Amino acid sequence: xxxxxxxxxxxxxxxxxxxxxxxxxxxxxxxxxxxxxxxxxxxxxxxxxxxxxxxxxxxxxxxxxxxxxxxxxxxxxxxxxxxxxxxxxxxxxxxxxxxxxxxxxxxxxxxxxxxxxxxxxxxxxxxxxxxxxxxxxxxxxx
Numbered sequence: 001x002x003x004x005x006x007x008x009x010x011x012x013x014x015x016x017x018x019x020x021x022x023x024x025x026x027x028x029x030x031x032x033x034x035x036x037x038x039x040x041x042x043x044x045x046x047x048x049x050x051x052x053x054x055x056x057x058x059x060x061x062x063x064x065x066x067x068x069x070x071x072x073x074x075x076x077x078x079x080x081x082x083x084x085x086x087x088x089x090x091x092x093x094x095x096x097x098x099x100x101x102x103x104x105x106x107x108x109x110x111x112x113x114x115x116x117x118x119x120x121x122x123x124x125x126x127x128x129x130x131x132x133x134x135x136x137x138x139x140x141x142x
Contacts, residue, residue, distance in 0.1 A: 015098075020075050021048050022094035023087060027078075030086050037081035044074040047114060 021044075027033050028041040048071055057063040079087065 017072075017075075018098060019091060019094045020079070021045065022097055023090040024075065024078055024082075026090035026093045027082050027086050030090060032086050033082055037078060040074065040078045040081065043113075044071065044078055047071070047074075 024041045025045045028038050028045060033041070055063055055066045057067075
């Protein structure tokens with residue numbers, strides 16, 4: 001396989017992924033989009049545009065797993081839940097948005113949700129640590 005064609009295919013896939021994400025973002029605001037699709041789109045779009053990842057990218061291999069698997073799977077499911085005419089309309093809007101080189105839309109609510117999930121994970125891990133080690137150690141001293 002030609003290295004130039006591979007990099008060109010990756011660029012095309014990246015561009016189509018940007019268009020799909022923006023189209024989903026615009027579909028979220030469309031009145032004909034069902035509520036359950038809006039919930040999924042809010043979570044996907046917020047996670048995609050959030051500066052905080054659920055799994056940090058610095059963790060080898062697993063850090064990029066969410067970007068490579070979770071987002072495309074979520075996009076695939078969301079696209080299936082949104083009416084075709086809404087998707088066609090929002091894809092055109094997304095292409096126009098990218099051509100005008102506007103900034104990515106931001107989601108403070110989804111960013112806050114991701115922070116909340118991280119805090120919850122930390123609290124559960126801390127609670128487990130206390131129960132498993134500290135309380136067990138204190139009981140063994142008595």
